Amino acid sequence: MSDNKHRVTRRQFLNYTLTGVGGFMAAGMLMPMLRFAFDPILKDEAGTEMVAVADVKEITTEPKRFDFKVKVKDAWYESEEPKSAWVYKTDKGEIIALSPICKHLGCTVDWNTDKEHPNQFFCPCHYGRYEKDGTNVPGTPPQAPLDRYEYKVKDGKLYLGKAKPRGEA
Amino acid sequence: MKWTGEDVAIYERERDYIDTALLPLLPVAFGQGTRRLASGGELVQLIAAEVERQLRGRVFLLPPFVYFADEPRAQLVERLSDWTSRLEREGMRQVFYVTCDRAWQEEGEASRVWLIPAVPLESMEESYKHELVREQAAELLRFLVGRWAQR
Ligand code: FES
Numbered sequence: 001m002s003d004n005k006h007r008v009t010r011r012q013f014l015n016y017t018l019t020g021v022g023g024f025m026a027a028g029m030l031m032p033m034l035r036f037a038f039d040p041i042l043k044d045e046a047g048t049e050m051v052a053v054a055d056v057k058e059i060t061t062e063p064k065r066f067d068f069k070v071k072v073k074d075a076w077y078e079s080e081e082p083k084s085a086w087v088y089k090t091d092k093g094e095i096i097a098l099s100p101i102c103k104h105l106g107c108t109v110d111w112n113t114d115k116e117h118p119n120q121f122f123c124p125c126h127y128g129r130y131e132k133d134g135t136n137v138p139g140t141p142p143q144a145p146l147d148r149y150e151y152k153v154k155d156g157k158l159y160l161g162k163a164k165p166r167g168e169a
Numbered sequence: 170m171k172w173t174g175e176d177v178a179i180y181e182r183e184r185d186y187i188d189t190a191l192l193p194l195l196p197v198a199f200g201q202g203t204r205r206l207a208s209g210g211e212l213v214q215l216i217a218a219e220v221e222r223q224l225r226g227r228v229f230l231l232p233p234f235v236y237f238a239d240e241p242r243a244q245l246v247e248r249l250s251d252w253t254s255r256l257e258r259e260g261m262r263q264v265f266y267v268t269c270d271r272a273w274q275e276e277g278e279a280s281r282v283w284l285i286p287a288v289p290l291e292s293m294e295e296s297y298k299h300e301l302v303r304e305q306a307a308e309l310l311r312f313l314v315g316r317w318a319q320r
Contacts, residue, residue: 082219082222102226104186105179105183105187105225105226105227106226107224107225107226107227108222108223108224123226124224124310124314124317125186125226125227126186141186
């Protein structure tokens with residue numbers, strides 16, 4: 001309840017300032033708040049924040065889904081956005097962390113749920129498919145591979161950063 | 170997709186793909202039963218939002234259909250069926266309702282109704298609440314995916 005009250009007053013405050021002459025300045029001050037904050041946090045050299053998602057021991061060659069939360073601050077209030085990643089190790093031991101967001105229209109893909117096409121990522125919305133490494137299967141709606149999370153391993157834990165289109169990650 | 174400027178812009182481009190409307194039916198009352206209805210409505214909206222997040226490429230989550238719990242039923246049924254046929258005329262191939270109001274299950278359109286149990290959320294621990302929303306959302310998701318497969 002106290003939380004709610006807080007929201008309302010802050011919103012009122014913003015309404016007043018944003019509609020007033022100082023609106024421009026207030027907006028400028030608020031913009032830097034539109035960012036992601038992770039918890040628990042690791043910062044890499046570039047200052048990017050990363051969140052601990054799994055123990056490296058848990059990662060096998062079979063993609064597994066790990067759920068985590070990312071704090072999102074916007075101008076009104078702070079909230080937590082649920083996220084997940086499909087994580088596995090290649091035969092060479094390289095870790096791959098894929099975003100589950102379908103590149104077609106954004107549904108959440110699942111691993112190995114389409115009986116006719118085993119060992120692929122499958123999108124229940126329009127039956128988009130991706131290979132294990134995230135490459136989109138031609139002839140299905142998605143036009144790009146699944147994004148990959150930037151990751152780091154520290155003290156036996158896997159930390160994930162931003163999901164980036166392949167080629168950039 | 171949600172009822173936001175950004176999502177509606179996507180909807181306008183991709184109407185062929187976003188063919189399923191999800192409409193929360195939210196009863197409101199003051200006095201008797203208020204708390205239970207508010208809790209139920211809260212849960213319905215949490216679950217609907219989570220399902221939208223996972224199926225946003227095909228499901229359009231509409232702003233809720235709100236009514237007083239003691240409004241004459243026949244009028245409500247008529248208003249809802251008007252909403253539904255408008256949505257269908259606009260190109261929604263399937264329209265589903267998500268609600269904690271059992272009465273809708275007794276109406277003619279029962280096959281569109283997904284009922285969520287009214288659980289007193291206010292006394293629930295945060296972690297349990299998350300678990301509940303996750304589970305209920307997974308069930309609703311399976312229901313929708315199952316309906317798509319039937320077409
Ligand atoms: S959203 Fe995944 S195939 Fe359309």
